[in-house]
Structures are given as C-alpha cells and as structure tokens.
Amino acid sequence: MASAMLSFASAPASLSxxxxxxxxxxxxxxxxRSSVPERNPFAKTxxxxxxxxxVAVNVSRFEGITMAPPDPIxxxxxxxxxxxxxxxxxxxxxxxxxxxxxxxxxxxxxxxxNLMLERGENKEYLPIEGLVAFNKATAELLxxxxxxxxxxxxxxxxxxxxxxxSLRLAAxxxxxxxxxxxxxxxxxxxxxxKNIFNDARVPxxxxxxxxxxxxxxxxxxxxxxxxxxxxxxxxLLHGCAHNPTGIDPTPEQWEKxxxxxxxxxxxxxxxxxxxxxxxxxxxxxxxxxxxxxxxxMELLVAQSYSKNLGLYAERIGAINVVCSTADAATRxxxxxxxxxxxxxxxxxxxxxxxxxxxxxxxxxxNEWKAEMEMMAGRIKNVRQKLYDSLSAKDKSGKDWxxxxxxxxMFSFTGLxxxxxxxxxxxxxxxxTKDGRISLAGLNLAKCEDLADAIVDSYHNVS
Amino acid sequence: xxxxxxxxVVRAPEDPIxxxxxxxxxxxxxxxxxxxxxxxxxxxxxxxxxxxxxxxxxxxVNDPSRVKEYLPIIGLAEFNKLSAKLICxxxxxxxxxxxxxxxxxxxxxxSLRVGGxxxxxxxxERxxxxxxxxxxxxPKVFTLxGLSxxxxxxxxxxxxxxxFQGLLEDLGSAPSGAxxLLHACAHNPTGVDPTVExxxxxxxxxxxxxxxxxxxxxxxxxxxxxxxxxxxxxxxxVxxxGECLVAQSYAKNMGLYGERVGALSIVCKTxxxxxxxxxxxxxxxxxxxxxxxxxxxxxVATILRDKDMYNEWTxxxxxxxxxxxxxxxxxxxxxxxxxxxxDWxxxxxxxxMFTFTGLxSEQVAFMRQEYHIYMTSDGxxxxxxxxxxxxxxxxxxxxxxxxxAS
Numbered sequence: 001m002a003s004a005m006l007s008f009a010s011a012p013a014s015l016s017x018x019x020x021x022x023x024x025x026x027x028x029x030x031x032x033r034s035s036v037p038e039r040n041p042f043a044k045t046x047x048x049x050x051x052x053x054x055v056a057v058n059v060s061r062f063e064g065i066t067m068a069p070p071d072p073i074x075x076x077x078x079x080x081x082x083x084x085x086x087x088x089x090x091x092x093x094x095x096x097x098x099x100x101x102x103x104x105x106x107x108x109x110x111x112x113x114n115l116m117l118e119r120g121e122n123k124e125y126l127p128i129e130g131l132v133a134f135n136k137a138t139a140e141l142l143x144x145x146x147x148x149x150x151x152x153x154x155x156x157x158x159x160x161x162x163x164x165x166s167l168r169l170a171a172x173x174x175x176x177x178x179x180x181x182x183x184x185x186x187x188x189x190x191x192x193x194k195n196i197f198n199d200a201r202v203p204x205x206x207x208x209x210x211x212x213x214x215x216x217x218x219x220x221x222x223x224x225x226x227x228x229x230x231x232x233x234x235x236l237l238h239g240c241a242h243n244p245t246g247i248d249p250t251p252e253q254w255e256k257x258x259x260x261x262x263x264x265x266x267x268x269x270x271x272x273x274x275x276x277x278x279x280x281x282x283x284x285x286x287x288x289x290x291x292x293x294x295x296x297m298e299l300l301v302a303q304s305y306s307k308n309l310g311l312y313a314e315r316i317g318a319i320n321v322v323c324s325t326a327d328a329a330t331r332x333x334x335x336x337x338x339x340x341x342x343x344x345x346x347x348x349x350x351x352x353x354x355x356x357x358x359x360x361x362x363x364x365x366n367e368w369k370a371e372m373e374m375m376a377g378r379i380k381n382v383r384q385k386l387y388d389s390l391s392a393k394d395k396s397g398k399d400w401x402x403x404x405x406x407x408x409m410f411s412f413t414g415l416x417x418x419x420x421x422x423x424x425x426x427x428x429x430x431x432t433k434d435g436r437i438s439l440a441g442l443n444l445a446k447c448e449d450l451a452d453a454i455v456d457s458y459h460n461v462s
Numbered sequence: 463x464x465x466x467x468x469x470x471v472v473r474a475p476e477d478p479i480x481x482x483x484x485x486x487x488x489x490x491x492x493x494x495x496x497x498x499x500x501x502x503x504x505x506x507x508x509x510x511x512x513x514x515x516x517x518x519x520x521x522x523v524n525d526p527s528r529v530k531e532y533l534p535i536i537g538l539a540e541f542n543k544l545s546a547k548l549i550c551x552x553x554x555x556x557x558x559x560x561x562x563x564x565x566x567x568x569x570x571x572x573s574l575r576v577g578g579x580x581x582x583x584x585x586x587e588r589x590x591x592x593x594x595x596x597x598x599x600x601p602k603v604f605t606l607x608g609l610s611x612x613x614x615x616x617x618x619x620x621x622x623x624x625x626f627q628g629l630l631e632d633l634g635s636a637p638s639g640a641x642x643l644l645h646a647c648a649h650n651p652t653g654v655d656p657t658v659e660x661x662x663x664x665x666x667x668x669x670x671x672x673x674x675x676x677x678x679x680x681x682x683x684x685x686x687x688x689x690x691x692x693x694x695x696x697x698x699x700v701x702x703x704g705e706c707l708v709a710q711s712y713a714k715n716m717g718l719y720g721e722r723v724g725a726l727s728i729v730c731k732t733x734x735x736x737x738x739x740x741x742x743x744x745x746x747x748x749x750x751x752x753x754x755x756x757x758x759x760x761x762v763a764t765i766l767r768d769k770d771m772y773n774e775w776t777x778x779x780x781x782x783x784x785x786x787x788x789x790x791x792x793x794x795x796x797x798x799x800x801x802x803x804x805d806w807x808x809x810x811x812x813x814x815m816f817t818f819t820g821l822x823s824e825q826v827a828f829m830r831q832e833y834h835i836y837m838t839s840d841g842x843x844x845x846x847x848x849x850x851x852x853x854x855x856x857x858x859x860x861x862x863x864x865x866x867a868s
Contacts, residue, residue, distance in 0.1 A: 059731065060705060060730050060731035060732060060735040061585065061586075061639070061672075061674060061705055061731075062584060062585070062705070062728075062730055062731075062735050062738070062739050063731075063735060065584050065735065065738045065739060065742055066738060067737065067738045067741050068738075068741035068742050068744060068745050070741075071535065071744065071748055074532075074534070074535060074748075074753075078534075093532065095531055095532065103529040103530070103531050104529075105528070105529055105530055109530070110523075113523050114523060117516075117519055117520060117523055120511070120516075122509040122510075122511055122720075123509070123511055123515075123717060123718055123719055123720045123721055124501060124509050124719055124720055125480075125499065125501060125713075125719045125720050126720050127480070127484075128477060128480060161568075161750075161751035161752075161755075162751065162752065164748075164749070164750070164751050164752040165750070165751040165752075168749065168750055168751065177468070177470065177471050178467075192748060192749060192752065195745075195748060195749035196749045198749065199746075199749040199750070200749075232467070265467075267467060298466060298467055298468070306532075310530055311530055312530050312531055312532045313530045313531060313532055313533050313753070313755065313756035314530060314755055314756060314757060315751060315752075315753070315754065315755040321468070323466050323468050324465070324466040325466055328466040328468045328469065328471065330473065331468065331471045331472060331473045331474075332468050332471055334473050334474035335471055335472075335474050337474065337477070338474045338477075341477055341480075341571075341599060341602065342571070342575065342599060342602040342603045342605075342606045343568075343571070343572070343575055343606070343750070344568035344569065344571050344572040344575065344722060344751075345568075345569065345571040345572075345599065345722075346480075346720070346722070347722065348568070348720065348721055348722040348755040348757070348758065349720035349721060349722075350720075350721060350755065350757035350758070351755065351757075
C-alpha cells in the first residue's frame with residue numbers, strides 16, 4: 001500500500017488525470033485504491049488510473065491514509081489499562097507513583113494552586129517567550145543564580161511545552177540557523193528524540209552509549225563517535241539520569257566528554273528532565289551542565305518540570321541557549337520567539353505560574369526540595385529491594401548490581417525484545433521493548449514478584 | 463574566546479500584533495489606549511476572568527482526587543467530545559456516526575498548525591487559500607506546516623465590506639481539491655462576514671470543486687452573542703455530508719487566553735477514515751509537544767458538561783458580545799457628532815472583536831504618536847479594548863488623523 005499512498009501524496013499524476021475528467025463528473029482523488037467496504041460502490045474496483053463515474057464525491061479525501069502504529073512508550077499505558085489481570089504492573093511510562101502505586105501531586109503544588117486562585121490572577125496571554133518570572137527562575141535553578149552566564153545575561157531562555165516542546169524549539173532553531181548540521185543522539189536514547197529531529201528536518205546519527213556486556217557505559221565508543229562527527233555537530237547529552245538506561249558518566253568522564261566536544265567545536269545540547277529527581281539534589285543533578293558552562297562553552301539546555309515537580313500534564317519546561325555574549329543571547333531569543341509564534345503563539349500559563357510561585361517563595365522552595373528528596377529516596381529504596389530480591393532468587397550468579405549503579409527513574413534491565421514481551425505476556429509486567437523499566441512505577445511490595453519475572457524472562461526466554 | 467556560533471543570527475523584529483502590546487507597555491502617557499491584541503477588557507479597562515471559569519477552577523482545585531498525569535496525546539477525551547458537539551451541534555449526524563475526530567490542541571494557533579502539518583503530509587493538494595486580508599499569523603502557521611499559501615479576494619476597501627464577486631472568482635479558479643481557509647464568524651481583522659445566503663453560495667461552489675474547507679473558529683458565541691448562530695457557517699458544511707477541518711479556540715469566548723485551550727476537528731466521510739486520521743494526528747503531535755496541557759481543557763469540560771454552568775457561561779458570553787456591540791454604536795455616534803468626514807457605518811456593520819477602520823499606516827502612526835493609541839498598522843482596532851470612558855479619546859484621534867494626517 002505504500003506505493004499507492006505515495007502516488008496519492010505526490011499529486012501530479014492524479015491531477016493531470018483529473019483535468020482530463022473535466023466535463024465528466026469528478027471523484028475526489030482518482031489515483032488510489034479504495035479500501036472502504038460496502039458504503040463505497042466502487043470498493044471492489046481497483047483504480048490506479050482514471051476513474052469514470054457519474055456521481056460527485058463519495059470517497060473520502062483521506063481514504064488512503066493508513067492507521068499509524070501506537071506510540072511505543074505511551075502505548076504501553078494504554079495496553080496496561082486494557083489488562084484485567086490483578087497482578088498487572090505498569091513499569092512503562094515514566095511517571096512517579098507512591099508506595100501505594102498512586103499518582104502523586106506534590107503538596108507544594110497544591111499550595112501554589114490555592115494561592116494562585118486566592119489571588120484571583122488573570123488569564124491574559126503570556127508573551128511569546130513565556131512567563132518572565134518563570135524564565136528567570138528556571139535559568140537560575142539550572143545554572144545557579146550567581147553563575148556568570150546569568151550575571152552576564154548570556155542565557156536566552158524561552159518557556160516551552162515541557163521537555164518535548166523545548167527540544168522541538170531548539171531543533172527548529174538548529175534547522176534554520178545551522179542548516180545541514182547534525183545532532184548526535186545516544187544509542188539508545190528516549191524514543192521520541194528521533195521523532196522530534198525528524199519532524200524538525202534535522203539530520204541525526206547515533207553515538208555509542210550503552211554497553212550490553214557490562215550493562216554500563218561504552219565510554220570509549222562514545223568518545224570515538226563524538227570525535228568522528230563532522231565539526232560543529234550538536235551533541236545531545238542527558239544532563240542526569242539517562243533515559244532509558246539510567247547510566248550516567250562520572251564527573252571525570254564528563255570532563256573528557258567536554259574536552260572532545262570543545263576540540264571538535266561541537267555544540268553541547270543537554271536534555272535535563274530530572275534535575276533534583278535523580279539524586280535528590282537540584283545542584284548535584286545540574287553538575288554536568290554547570291561543568292560545561294564553567295568552561296565558557298556555548299550550549300543548549302532543554303528543561304522539564306514534569307517529573308521533579310510532578311507537573312506532567314501542565315507541560316512546563318524551557319529551552320535555554322547559553323551564548324558567548326549578551327547580544328547573541330538577545331538575538332537568539334528573538335528567533336526562538338519567531339519559531340514559537342507559528343506553532344502555538346504563546347505557552348500555557350498555569351504550570352509556569354506554579355513553578356514561579358514555588359521557586360520564589362523560600363518556604364515553598366524548601367518544601368519542594370524535601371518532597372523531591374522523598375521521591376528520589378523512594379526510588380533508591382526500590383532499587384535496593386529489587387537488587388536484593390534478584391540476587392536472592394537468581395541462582396546463576398549473574399551480577400545484578402547495575403540496578404544499584406544506575407540512577408533515576410529508569411533501569412535498563414538488559415532484557416531483549418522477546419524477553420520484555422515475555423514479561424508482559426506471561427507476567428503482566430508492562431514495560432518498553434528495549435528492556436526499560438520505570439522504577440517509579442514499582443513499590444517495595446512488588447519487588448519479589450518482579451524479580452521472579454525478570455529471572456524467568458532472562459534465563460528461560462531467548 | 464572564540465566567536466559565538468550564533469554570530470550569524472540576526473535580531474528578529476517584534477511580532478507585528480503582539481509587538482503592539484510591547485510598545486504600549488513602554489509608553490508612559492496616562493492617556494494611552496491599547497487597541498492592539500484581541501483580548502477582552504471590561505468597561506473599567508481590566509482583563510476579565512469569567513465568573514463561571516473561577517467557579518470551575520475552584521471545584522478543580524478543591525477536588526482531592528484530581529491528578530496531573532499526562533493526558534493522552536490527543537488530549538482530554540471529554541473535552542474533545544464536548545468541543546465537537548459545541549461546534550457541530552449536539553445532534554449532528556456526523557458526530558453520531560463517529561465520523562468526526564477531535565484532538566485537543568494549543569488554542570487556535572496550535573489547532574491550525576497541527577491541521578496544516580497533517581494536510582501537508584497526507585493530503586494531495588498542498589496549497590491553502592487564505593482570505594486577503596487575514597490574521598497576521600495565518601500565513602506563517604501554514605508555511606511552516608509545509609503548505610504553500612495563496613490568497614483569495616475578501617475585503618473590499620471601497621465598500622469596507624465583502625468583495626463577494628472577487629471571492630467567488632478566486633475560489634472558482636482554484637485547483638480542484640485545494641484547501642480553503644474560512645473564518646467561521648467575526649472575520650479577523652475586518653469584522654466582515656458573508657451573509658447566510660452568501661455562505662450557501664460559497665458552500666455550493668466549494669463542494670462542486672472539491673475544495674477542502676478549513677474553518678478557523680475563534681469567536682463562537684463572541685460575535686453575535688449566540689453560540690448556535692456563530693456556528694452556522696460550519697454546520698452548513700458539516701450537514702451536507704462532506705469533509706472539513708475546524709480549528710476551535712476558547713481563548714476569547716471563555717476568556718482562557720493564556721491557558722491555550724483549543725481543538726482541531728476533522729470531519730471525515732466514514733468513521734473508519736476518522737480513526738486512521740486520528741492515529742496520524744498523534745504522529746504530528748507527539749514530536750511537537752507530546753500531549754497538551756491539562757488545566758484549561760479541564761475548565762472547559764467542567765463548564766460544558768454542567769447544565770447550570772453552561773447556561774451561566776452563555777449569559778456571561780452574551781454580556782461580553784453586547785458590550786462590544788455597544789462600543790461600536792458609541793464610537794459610530796461619537797464620529798457622527800464630530801462630523802468626521804467619511805462613511806463610518808462599517809463600524810456598526812462589522813462584527814466581532816475587531817473593526818477594520820480603513821485608516822492607513824500614516825494615520826495609524828499619527829494616532830500612536832499624538833494620541834498614544836495603539837493598534838496594528840493595518841488599521842485594525844480591538845473594540846474589546848474600548849470603554850465608554852475612552853471612546854471620546856479614540857473618536858478625537860480618528861477625527862484628527864482623518865482631517866490632518868494623510
């Protein structure tokens with residue numbers, strides 16, 4: 001059906017056929033095969049050329065459109081919902097769950113929303129670049145308020161639609177101002193990264209990252225691939241808590257990564273979706289970004305408040321571009337606005353106000369830090385229990401300690417596609433096919449059952 | 463230190479519409495008046511949050527069971543259903559037959575962009591015809607979506623009304639299958655709408671040429687005060703069984719501007735097609751922002767599903783529309799009183815938030831300099847930004863501009 005689709009989409013042949021039909025009655029699109037059953041009187045007819053019929057359009061103009069496959073990550077939750085087995089466990093999407101496996105709205109977020117309502121704030125359009133107070137707060141949170149890049153006004157910050165939207169604005173900027181420049185993404189990386197660059201028409205390729213032999217970082221491969229990339233490439237780096245592997249470079253490794261990037265005049269492009277959520281400390285989790293900024297490098301950083309403030313559905317994040325001068329930052333910001341305006345005009349206010357209110361109030365800010373430490377702490381506890389259960393149940397002597405070494409919401413189990421499918425089909429454990437599990441969706445009570453499932457899938461399924 | 467990698471990035475000019483407010487904010491004159499962006503103001507010149515919206519928000523915040531989990535890619539299901547009903551009519555056969563796919567988007571702009579991207583990927587005609595003039599952001603939205611933009615005649619400066627002949631000619635000579643952008647009501651920036659009879663002629667012409675309608679509905683209920691009347695153009699096209707796209711915005715009619723709430727509906731021939739179309743819309747949305755924001759859509763769903771709140775909303779909506787109509791009459795009278803040269807009846811004939819004054823860019827600049835009145839350079843003023851108190855100042859400025867400036 002692909003060829004029929006393409007000929008439909010590319011138009012010229014069907015149009016000229018169409019012009020020939022002037023005077024006779026027309027059909028919407030003459031050049032493809034109808035797949036509509038009974039209602040369409042021509043369903044049984046194959047037509048790849050001209051069609052003659054005497055009645056006006058009965059066929060949809062969108063007839064040839066195929067059903068798209070479900071999103072591999074978000075589709076997992078949909079499948080989980082449909083499962084009626086009481087043992088089912090959703091380790092698919094990365095949304096934090098409490099020990100009772102319930103969604104969690106931070107107390108500090110509820111306080112902020114109540115405050116906002118009491119104050120009776122209006123709902124006027126934000127500027128294209130978003131809420132000014134939010135942009136200031138988010139850049140300071142990321143770099144530290146005393147950071148020279150902030151003091152020298154060298155950061156262009158534009159509020160974006162969480163991480164995805166911020167990455168997309170950056171991609172659009174790259175496409176327009178660095179035509180032909182490539183983005184290098186880690187192998188593996190978050191499934192949506194390639195979609196973002198594809199839709200933004202930015203070429204991309206992969207750098208080695210995950211080493212299945214060690215279930216750790218392929219550092220040599222990573223450095224070699226970054227070195228090999230054409231000069232001036234954009235290198236997409238996960239600031240902390242790499243998704244999907246949970247494997248982060250050490251501080252020493254970050255220095256070496258920065259060395260090779262500087263040498264090749266590449267531009268670092270950070271995706272920071274877990275600041276504070278990985279280790280529990282906002283400053284520690286910003287270490288990699290700050291290391292690069294301290295070297296005087298120009299860089300891009302996409303931020304998200306989905307996980308660390310539990311604001312998933314409010315779509316709040318930012319794109320930051322650190323430039324070597326304040327003037328460049330002003331110009332870059334103006335061009336980011338020019339990309340946002342034809343996409344959605346200006347960003348949503350609600351999530352931005354929540355963040356701004358929390359960060360600007362010392363009491364709320366401290367409460368936030370405490371709740372974040374609690375969330376990160378629960379995940380660390382779950383990692384420990386899972387590791388203990390695996391070590392106890394797996395008699396093969398396999399080393400499962402990578403579970404403890406990995407950080408953040410996700411763990412790359414090392415399970416293959418078929419093994420992951422076994423997890424779902426036999427054990428009703430929902431996860432993505434790359435072997436990623438979300439520890440945020442696990443609780444202490446279910447660690448033993450999960451360990452059973454993993455041991456079975458790893459050893460008994462090829 | 464090495465030169466910036468961004469050294470070649472030039473400074474972009476301010477957005478022509480939103481830039482008006484930027485300039486207004488910088489002005490220190492106590493008499494300044496912002497008639498730029500289309501955001502409703504009360505008689506006291508203040509932004510308005512509808513009382514029914516506050517109610518809805520309070521109930522959301524008070525509900526302990528509410529969570530902030532990711533919405534599905536296509537947004538809040540209940541919101542989508544209710545939005546489709548609002549624009550198509552609750553008893554629309556298209557809805558009953560499951561032929562409409564509706565996806566939550568970021569207000570009107572986001573709905574137009576997602577629809578445009580979808581058409582650029584899956585529709586065989588990649589040209590969209592937009593009216594001359596139209597909202598300043600339209601050409602950019604569609605161009606970046608991957609469509610090529612052409613214009614059809616719309617506004618007649620001689621009559622300050624609709625160039626209906628020109629419209630029919632231009633649509634009549636468009637290639638078969640081309641996409642045509644239609645303002646459902648309260649055309650922006652002119653305020654000039656086709657009559658019902660003219661809409662019927664447009665519909666027949668478009669259907670005979672298989673032109674694909676893409677409605678921009680940003681003012682349902684806000685134009686005439688009646689939700690049904692303002693949806694009539696869309697419903698005519700949906701009722702004939704054909705296909706169309708509709709972008710809806712709740713920015714103005716629910717005053718939810720900054721929450722970015724809207725919806726894109728695609729009315730298809732069959733429910734099977736609608737299902738496939740929906741799946742492809744997800745592929746457009748996911749790499750753009752993954753899933754839409756929750757807050758605004760929840761407010762809308764809360765109001766639309768509750769009979770009492772819905773009724774309250776219609777009352778508040780009519781009050782806004784009535785206040786704007788009254789500003790039109792006041793301005794018209796004020797110009798008459800001053801004996802301002804020219805025919806100003808278009809002020810009361812045009813509908814919706816905006817008036818296309820017919821002032822040229824020199825006159826607009828004059829009014830900004832001498833009278834601190836801010837509007838877009840095409841002479842469009844937002845009636846929603848006027849009050850009884852400020853009408854005289856505006857009338858004075860127009861009078862001066864017309865008699866003194868070219």
